[in-house]
Amino acid sequence: MAFVGGSVCVRATPEMARAPRSHSCVPQSKPALASHAARLSPRRCRAVRAGKAVVMAAAASSALAEGVEQLPDSQVGIEVCVSAQETAAAFDKVMREMGGKAQIPGFRKGKVPKQVLLSHFGPKNVYGAACEEVFNTAVGKTLQEKKINYIGQAAIDGDVDAILDTFRPGEAFKFKIKIDVWPTASFSGEYKGMSVEAEEELFDEALVENALVELQKKNALPVIAPEGTKAAMGQVLVATMTGFFRNDDGSQGAELPEIADGKSIEVQMESGVYMPGLVEGIVGASIGETRLVPVDFPDNAPRAELRNIKALFKVDVEAIKNKVVPELDDEFAQQVSEEDTLEALKANIRERLGSEASALTKSNIQRALEDKLREITEVALPVTLVQERTKSKFASMMADWKDQGMPEEQVRALITPENFEKYAKKAGPNVEKQLALSFAFQKIAEIEGLKPSAGEVDDQITIVRGELKGQEVDEELLRENVEAELVREKVLDFLKDSATIKLVPKAKV
Incomplete structure (x- = not known):
């Protein structure tokens, strides 16, 4: 007691x-x-x-x-x-x-x-x-x-x-x-006949051309560049890299652990692939040239011994390769897809992008309906429920970081009362919103008779099991999750059918 x-x-x-x-x-x-x-x-x-x-x-x-x-x-x-x-x-x-x-x-x-x-x-x-x-x-x-x-x-x-x-x-x-x-x-208000405004994701034919360009880049072949070519973004270099500590005056210090080395490795000259400044520091180099490039390891570097280290990388350029993109023709279509012609590939891409735009528009409408529904939903959420839901989301976030490659010791170091309190303060409003909506969905489903049938639940469970590819799951929880999501979908479809929805073009970034 x-x-x-x-x-x-x-x-x-x-x-x-x-x-x-x-x-x-x-x-x-x-x-x-x-x-x-x-x-x-x-x-x-x-x-x-x-x-x-x-x-x-x-x-x-x-x-x-x-x-x-x-x-x-x-x-x-x-x-x-x-x-x-x-x-x-x-x-x-x-x-x-x-x-x-x-x-x-x-x-x-x-x-x-x-x-x-x-x-x-x-x-x-x-x-x-x-x-x-x-x-x-x-x-x-x-x-x-x-x-x-x-x-x-x-x-x-x-x-x-x-x-x-x-x-x-x-x-x-x-x-x-x-x-x-x-x-x-x-x-506090009528959930039927709500008026909402949502962004419409418009399909643009230019998206098809952009997708084809990305496919070309993805399937580009590296070819040795002509003599005298200097390193540039978009190329592939073959180089040997050796890492050193960087002294306070910027000079070269002792050699870093071997984990920071690489012999005759391919370096993709693309921003965002490596640590900031590394490939940018090689631009303009010639074959046989050596560059010293300053690099700062971040505080979340995968290897603990390299975190927050100021380093110099000695880069010996051994070869420069240009990326040669394939021609856009029927042969290319057959190489990158199951289509026989380029036109068929374009039609496939057009259909996929159109479906994605429709799905995004639907998601925007659902979000607008949820926001409006939350405004009129009155529910007293127990503190216990909010706290437990927040703890669950925090634990899930930590596990996601671990799955993404963050070392376990670093994840453990983040699990502190102080960090949880910061997270709870930031995530609290959204947690309460989702909890309130879950009870609103249930209430409407109860009033309007929108409960999914056992067959609908079973069919969706079969789909989910296929996506999980044999992963072990709690069958009871799986059924509960699926049923809850089906209730949500049915209620939102019901609200959409009676709502006045104004679609506005998505603002260009």
């Missing part, structure tokens, strides 16, 4: 585990079902009970059970009644446990009279332990009996010491608790 802010947080017990327990996270709002696999990795499935909010909110009853009082901020107060037999049993259990551990001169373990134990440990401590036993057993039992779909831990409501003073073994005992419950959304 832990004292928190004047209340007693009751730890979970087996009895509480069997109650209709809630989970700590709710659905994310995402633009498309096609991206499910990226959100349903084994790690995320463990972290996010995405569909559970929908399930639990749907199960919540508008009528409160006897002895249950609705409190502000999606909390309920519950009067817990414990019988005389239960208080006596709890007291006897505590006395047996204490008697089995107590070492009192003149008495064997387990044979110490109750009055002696009371005197040895003190009545307040013994009664306090018995009360804790009562709390942990009775709270779980009460939550189960009253079918409370709760979130987090229960807390004693009232002055703890005063409540403890009323406890007497063998007498009936009453106390009150308060606990967060799943909220229900309501609306």
